[in-house]
Amino acid sequence: MSLTAPRTISIPVAGSTLLEVDHLTVTFPTSSGPVEVVKDASFRVESGDTLGIVGESGSGKSMTSLAIMGLLPRGGTATGSIRLNGHELLGRSDREMRRVRGDKVAMVFQDPLSSLNPYYTVGLQIEEAYRAHNGGSRRDARRVTIEALERVRIADASRRVDHYPHQFSGGMRQRIMIAMALCLEPDLLIADEPTTALDVTVQAQILELLADLQRETGTGMIFITHDLAVVSQVAQDVLVMKDGEQVEAGTAEQVFSNPRAAYTRALLAALPRIDDPFDELKGTSR
């Protein structure tokens, strides 16, 4: 074993705890004193499982994921504990975190067009992720890249690899982002509103793709969304956040069938239900 901690992270065993977050608090300094955008969040992600984090804009769900990546915007500080396969991530240097990013924890963002650099081919952008961690020749990287594109079901991948982001549709771009995230076979995938910018049919395809890939690779996933309906499709566990606070946590079944927090109940009530035509009326009377 080398002395450098990041390389000693063990291979995940299905069902074992992959990520443990305890008392995570994210603070930003403002002119009127520090503001806590995430307050005392604690949760677990088992390998091969999906944790859905639900909340409205500004609830702190994206900041939670950026804290895990060590990519908080300038000025932000995280306290508490974030352990990946038992190894503490908080307090690591940026250099150490770079080896975790992409390789151990990868991320898929909301808007795939702006998340890809318009000046480079999608192939190059996936290749550089692979080569940043594995080194190797460009040819190897290109082979892995084409394989990754095929895995996310991009037709004619060996030709498309040399195309630029603007030559793809929105759904395809998100597939490319997923290929980029998965080409390094990370232990944890953080999907931050990956389907929000897409239309409904494409959204369904992307969710299906993510589920399939997760079954194949056993990657643990954090799925961040404001959409409860989506969470109910993908997640085993659910965490509901509001104003930086964790208002509800439990298995998806518990949260959906027997919500404890009033906020969760209100969210659930706001969901349109196909089997209940008077849903709207009921929602307002509550």
Place this chain on the structure above:
Amino acid sequence: MAITILRRLLAAVGVLLLISLFTFMIFFWLSPDPAVQICGKTCTPERIDQIRSQLGLDLPFWQQYWQFLSGIFTGRTYGEGAAAITCAAPCLGFSFQTNESVTDMIVARMPVSVTLAVGAAALWLLAGIGGGLLSAVKQGTGWDRAVMTTALAGISLPNYFVALLLQYLLVVQLRWLPFPQSVTFTEDPLLWFQSYLMPWLVLAFGYAAMYSRIVRTNVIDTLGQNFMRTAKAKGLDAPVVLRRHALRPSLTPVVTLFGMDFAGLLGGALITETVFGLNGVGKLTADSIAKNDQPVIMGVTLLAAALVVVANILVDVTYTYLDPRVRVKSA
């Protein structure tokens, strides 16, 4: 692509024709009679008429314009018989004050202007891009403020003032440099370099100031883009993120600017050349305006316009190679 370029070239020819027409009109109607100028003080009306017919100044406007225009392609002859003066193509006119063809005058001054432009461009690109980058990456720090304050000075201080200040400091007070002299590189490389150093610095200062501000804005804008977050999330090294992902989007727009500025300078840096006594196209322009030597003024005006038009096309073509969104149509 070829069709696009061809279309641009045709449009450019149109623009140049219009510019030549307007310039010609201005000199035809608005300036004093060249024949009177040439004739001098001891002049008779007969002599003036003679000069007028010799130069073709008695012809109607369109005919004179046509003579001027065709002279550019085929050359032209002023007068007849033994007194005839031939002006070889491309003939931009003939200065009767200096008894030289305008083309020859410009060609003789071109090397100085090119040297000035190339040296200054190298300096301002280096300083402007470097400064802007430093300022953006160290945003809000002392570095940023230092660069931006210098840039503000560069933008607001007039060229001639900086030139005089620099001459006073470096030549008169500190005696680090000799007074600029017109020598060629082959005559005395050191003196040549020393003579050009101040004009380069003066010229570059203003441009570098503008470029550093633009580069700073572009880089800050790019650093806030989502793809920068993606690049970091991939675990790339910070220098790679900056070099590969931030620099190219930030610098591509600068190409447009640079093409225009550089072409403009090839047409002569009027003030800098005059202040430093450099015999370039800019000095030629200034001198000709002072002497009201119309054919020369018209020639340099056309040249400057042609340079900008050509640069514009080159920039557009280059841009399609630099920005894939322009080059490659959506699938």
